[in-house]
Amino acid sequence: MHTVSPDSLEAFAQVAIEGCGAPSGIAETVARSLVSADLVGHSSHGVVRLPYYAAQIDDGALDPSAMPELEEAGPFHRIDGGGAFGQVTGRRAVELVTETAAERGVGIVGVHDSGHLGRIGEWADIVTDEGYLFASWVNLHGGAQRIAPHGTADRRLGTNPITFGVPSFGALPFDPIYDAATSQIAHGKIIERDGSGERLPEDWTITETGEPVEYAADFENEVGALLPLGGIETGHKGFGLATMTELFAAIIGGGAVATEAEQNWAGNGAAFVAIDPTAFTTREAVAERVSGLARFLRSAEPIEEGGEVLLPGEPEYRTARDRRESGIPLEDAVVENLREIAEDLGVRASLPEPLR
Structure with missing residues (x-):
């Protein structure tokens, strides 16, 4: 290390x-x-x-x-990523979605042909910092298939992350952010272990024999597939989320869905949504709800001694605080x-x- x-x-x-x-x-x-x-x-x-x-x-x-181009403008927007870095496309998408939410109370931006959009939680952070609710669904245009449908070991879907964010308006030192792949683990967690010789955790993957993939190098050589979120027992839930994410991202983003096994990857597709909560309530009422829920959830007694309830986004907040001091x-x-x-x-x- x-x-x-x-x-x-x-x-x-x-x-x-x-x-x-x-x-x-x-x-x-x-x-x-x-x-x-x-x-x-x-x-x-x-x-x-x-x-x-x-x-x-x-x-x-x-x-x-390359720079992304605004393909459709109006009440809602669609961006052609043009094969640009996804970090550039993602930043443009959240600029548009927050601008529209400020004008109309809600903003929706579809994205297609973007490069890898990176950590979607970053875009949620930006939107909640501006005071808006955030939701997104991201697919891989039918390519980079790694998730197996529940009960199979065949690769059919990308890791299709789903993300939500809520501004806390000062009720917490961070905004609650949920950002996760609809597979048991993000593919990048396997990339990190490629070449390390470390065995993969058994509940991440599956092969046609029902056994897990042992090493990252094997997985990268097309052995086995990622289990959907929920694993062997309740993976139907993660598979359902992955399927819906595939469709939301494609329909709003204007990109492709998975239709065949050997489908060329053309980047990320996405649907980003921002909602102004003050169209429904006040900032103070949002903060009160966030703080009240946080107190109630944290009142749950941890099973393990020294344990604690961490809210969505809290581990990231703490990790960033520590790493700014001690390094990455x-x-x-x-x-x-x-x-x-x-x-x-x-x-x-x-x-x-x-x-x-």
């Missing part, structure tokens, strides 16, 4: 992304987004993605200099990948000192 300061990691990520052909402004946006994911503890969407993005650029699936830990396998991409791009001197 290596520990590095957020600022030095972000500076390296920006240099690496510029080395892939991105203008400095785009590189800065993407780097900040990646490191913000590491900062809150979601390393599956952090700098571990740099080699993945570089490979996509080499393959022509990601255009490092990176797994050895992730550091090795960063060294390799730094060597490939000729920017090894830009690696933070602890990673050299």
Whole structure:
């Protein structure tokens, strides 16, 4: 394990992304987004993605200099990502959805052909910071299939995250945010372990024999599939959520759904929604509801000694607070990948000192 300061990691990520052909402004946006994911503890969407993005650029699936375009405007909006970095497209989407919510009380933005949108919780954070409720559904245009329908081991859906956010208006030091894949685990958690030799937890995956996939490298070589959220016993719930997310993102975003096994991935599709809660109540009433619910939930007695009830978004808040002080830990396998991409791009001197 290596520990590095957020600022030095972000500076390296920006240099690496510029080395892939991105203008400095785009590189800065993407780097900040990646490191913000590491900062809150979601390393599956952090700098571990740099080699993945570089490979996509080499393959022509990601255009490092592209900017998203507003395809439809009016009461609601649709964005053509144009193969741009998803972090750029996501930021444009939340700008539009909050602007429309401010004008009309509700904003809806569909997205198609975006690059990987990163940690969707980041977009929820931005919207709730502006004082709006947030909801989103994200798919992978039928490609990057990794979730098995409940009761099977065949890959059919992407990890299709679903996200909700509520502004606390000062009732809590953070806004409640729920952001999760509809699979047992985000694919990035497997990417992190690729090459580490560490066995995957048994409740993440399934193979045609009913046994789990042992190693990340096997999974990356198309062995087995991710179980839907709920696992073997109650995975019908996660599979239902993944299916509905696939449809919401495609219908509102104007993109594809999964219809065949070998379907080319054309980036993320999404539906983002922002709602002004003051169209229905007051900020003070929202804060009162948030604080009252928080007190009641936290009054539950933990089974384990020293345990506590953490609200959605609270682990991320605490992790970010700690990592700003102590630095961001990176797994050895992730550091090795960063060294390799730094060597490939000729920017090894830009690696933070602890990673050299």
